[in-house]
Amino acid sequence: MAPHERRPVTVVAFGQSDHRRTTDEVSEVEMLMPVLHEVLAATGLKTSDIGFTCSGSSDYLAGRAFSFTMALDGVGAWPPISESHVEMDGAWALYEAWVKLQTGEADTALVYSYGKSSPGSVRDVLTRQLDPYYVAPLWPDSVALAALQAQALIDAGETDEPALAGVATRSRTAAATNPHAQLRGAVARGEYAVRPLRTGDCPPVGDGAAAVILAAGERARELCERPAWIRGIDHRIEAHGLGVRDLTDSPSTRLAAERAGVFERPVDTAELHAPFTSQEVVLRKALRLADDVTVNPSGGALAANPMMAAGLIRIGEAAARIHRGASDRAVAHATSGPCLQQNLVALLEGETRG
Amino acid sequence: MASVPSPEVLRAPLVVEFPFTRSLGPVQSAFLTGLRERTVLGVRTGDGRTLVPPVEYDPVTAEEIRDLVEVAATGTVTTWAWNHAPRRGQPLDTPFAWVLVRLDGADTALLHALDVPGPDAVRTGMRVRVRWAGERVGAITDIACFEAYEGEAAEAGPAPHTGAFDDPVTGIVAAARLDYTYSPGRAQSAYINALSDRRTVGERCPSCRKVYVPPRGACPTCGVATVERVEVGPRGTVTTYCIVNIKAKNLDIEVPYVYAHIALDGADLALHARIAGIPCDQVRMGLRVEPVWTEGGRYPDHYRPTGEPDADYDTYKELV
Numbered sequence: 001m002a003p004h005e006r007r008p009v010t011v012v013a014f015g016q017s018d019h020r021r022t023t024d025e026v027s028e029v030e031m032l033m034p035v036l037h038e039v040l041a042a043t044g045l046k047t048s049d050i051g052f053t054c055s056g057s058s059d060y061l062a063g064r065a066f067s068f069t070m071a072l073d074g075v076g077a078w079p080p081i082s083e084s085h086v087e088m089d090g091a092w093a094l095y096e097a098w099v100k101l102q103t104g105e106a107d108t109a110l111v112y113s114y115g116k117s118s119p120g121s122v123r124d125v126l127t128r129q130l131d132p133y134y135v136a137p138l139w140p141d142s143v144a145l146a147a148l149q150a151q152a153l154i155d156a157g158e159t160d161e162p163a164l165a166g167v168a169t170r171s172r173t174a175a176a177t178n179p180h181a182q183l184r185g186a187v188a189r190g191e192y193a194v195r196p197l198r199t200g201d202c203p204p205v206g207d208g209a210a211a212v213i214l215a216a217g218e219r220a221r222e223l224c225e226r227p228a229w230i231r232g233i234d235h236r237i238e239a240h241g242l243g244v245r246d247l248t249d250s251p252s253t254r255l256a257a258e259r260a261g262v263f264e265r266p267v268d269t270a271e272l273h274a275p276f277t278s279q280e281v282v283l284r285k286a287l288r289l290a291d292d293v294t295v296n297p298s299g300g301a302l303a304a305n306p307m308m309a310a311g312l313i314r315i316g317e318a319a320a321r322i323h324r325g326a327s328d329r330a331v332a333h334a335t336s337g338p339c340l341q342q343n344l345v346a347l348l349e350g351e352t353r354g
Numbered sequence: 355m356a357s358v359p360s361p362e363v364l365r366a367p368l369v370v371e372f373p374f375t376r377s378l379g380p381v382q383s384a385f386l387t388g389l390r391e392r393t394v395l396g397v398r399t400g401d402g403r404t405l406v407p408p409v410e411y412d413p414v415t416a417e418e419i420r421d422l423v424e425v426a427a428t429g430t431v432t433t434w435a436w437n438h439a440p441r442r443g444q445p446l447d448t449p450f451a452w453v454l455v456r457l458d459g460a461d462t463a464l465l466h467a468l469d470v471p472g473p474d475a476v477r478t479g480m481r482v483r484v485r486w487a488g489e490r491v492g493a494i495t496d497i498a499c500f501e502a503y504e505g506e507a508a509e510a511g512p513a514p515h516t517g518a519f520d521d522p523v524t525g526i527v528a529a530a531r532l533d534y535t536y537s538p539g540r541a542q543s544a545y546i547n548a549l550s551d552r553r554t555v556g557e558r559c560p561s562c563r564k565v566y567v568p569p570r571g572a573c574p575t576c577g578v579a580t581v582e583r584v585e586v587g588p589r590g591t592v593t594t595y596c597i598v599n600i601k602a603k604n605l606d607i608e609v610p611y612v613y614a615h616i617a618l619d620g621a622d623l624a625l626h627a628r629i630a631g632i633p634c635d636q637v638r639m640g641l642r643v644e645p646v647w648t649e650g651g652r653y654p655d656h657y658r659p660t661g662e663p664d665a666d667y668d669t670y671k672e673l674v
Contacts, residue, residue, distance in 0.1 A: 024363040024365065024537040025363050025537070025539070025540060025543075026539045026540055026571075027537075027538060027539025027540070027541065027542060027570065027571060028539075029539075029570060029571055029572050030539045030540055030541065030571040030572075030579075033571065033572055033578075033579045034579075036577070037578075037579070046577075047576070047577035060532070063368050063370050063532060063534040063536065070570065072574065073570050073571075073572040073573070073574040073577075074572045074577060075577045076573070076574065076575055076576055076577025076578075077574055077577075078574050078575045079575075119368070119534040119535050119536055119537065120532055120533065120534040120535075121532075121533065123441070124441065124442070124443075124532060125532055127443075128530060128532070132374065132376060132528045133376065133378070133382055133386070133494070133526065133528075134407045134464075134465075134494050135465055135494075136528065136530070137443075137493060137494050137495055137526075137528065138443075138444060138445055138465065138466065138467070138494065138495070139441060139442070139443035139444045140444070140452060140465060141441055144435055144437055144452045145452075147435030147436075147452070148433045148434065148435045148452055148454060148465075149433075150435070151433045151434055151435055151478065152432070152433040152478075155433065155478045192436070192438065194435045194436065194437050194438075194452070195435060195436035195438070195473055196435070196436075197435075239413035239414075240413075241405075241407070241409065241413065241462065242454065242463075242465055243406075243407075243432070243454050243456070243462045243463030243464055243465060244405065244413050244462045247433065
């Protein structure tokens, strides 16, 4: 679809939980509920006003089949609603909702996602998303795979360990002003987790939830003073085999960004879903970010990386900056899979202020 | 709202195990059978690249590819990461390097483990060779790991291979186990804790006033949080039922038995439970029942008739 044919869609509200290492005292839906209430309150909408609902979560985190159905109680799924779910980060649920709004069958959408990593061992759980024939039987955990990518970058001369430490320090210092972040303020580099990555290069493991409300066309102006217009959104995937890919680059991110229109004019803000410091190096290059772009002012995934929500949070954080006038043109990125296998890029803009 | 002290967080181990049986296509079958026979196969793409491990479709063009070639069991490390603390299921239980290895003759790299004494003994570009597992079954783990190898790459390129072996492996069993610690959250913890006192509690929706049991902390109709705790039962009304004639595995209940939906007094949602103490053919909608607990039971073993007159249909028709 050519850009001029698209229906204008905006992010009008964003909410997120306080991300924490453990949330034993609440179930998934109990963790999610305040976040849903927050975005509904921000827009004055009730669940029955929402045209389409889409969520992202993972049964492997919950250790239960069809676990997303439990969270449906939180959105008032009776009488029946128009609803869908992706077994992915909520950023992809947002993409589905954006497509739904493009069809004209809904004017508003509620997108939410959540994940509790604390009940299991997320490094082991994530091995189950790998190729089941050649890779998963070796149980290479998520940190190990990221470390292979980091070493490839170091070998290629694209970064080094002090530069990676700088990424961690900048991110976590930025998170000092983010009340939702799990890690705030400077954090020690730490010991090697899997060399060359130290614990300071890795995201915290934790639980959290996020929600956004999308609105199309004129509805946006009724619901939000300065809506964040989604000017472009696209997602791409790379080969499953790690040894087929050039781990020092992210052609899928670059292509998604191109299709989203990111390269047409400079952006002022980038919210990058880079759970590992080394992945920010790859993404900055793929997105051609200038040095003056504000990258992850929220602290990014290094400050809070609730699985299945962290990507949606990148879009939400970028939108929230536009809402409050801190940004005019922002790029938001979400990733999934090992070593940035799948990437989604959204371009958000606020209207010019008079 | 009832003032109830916050119950301590409940926790229980939850183990999820699944031995998936996966069938192999012609290329994967040849590759894994080849490993059993100490032969490493790759597949040739239309533009002449050799992919190891092999796939059935070109990752660039999506073209179907079937031309198998044999590559060497020696190769070069393209990147690595030092794993000082091996985790369950990983190839070695002593510290090792994760490596991507481009085998001699291949254009892509294979992920595996490298057995070397420490991180100073591994570098990108180092030469390695396959260490075969003693017992091989046709799986990626037939490569036990890689080990250091001083030799140069072979001059000869990959050699065509039919992929035919005696007794080919056609499937793998991908066993997996994940361990969790399950916590049921606030509302369900309250429900479980009350059951230990032989009480049943639900939660009332602040908006529609319905009482949900078991409570999940949210009203599925209104989409709002529920917090007001309400004790329901112990008596209730059968709203519907069925007679079970097939014995379930690992269940020591004699068939036939009656399985019913029961609306506990004060609840706006029916629970399900077994009915006993009455012939199957006398169970009916509207029957009034009460729970029967067994010694040490964590929930009612079954429900039995109270002897009260049947409930009026109008009193439970919304709950059928």
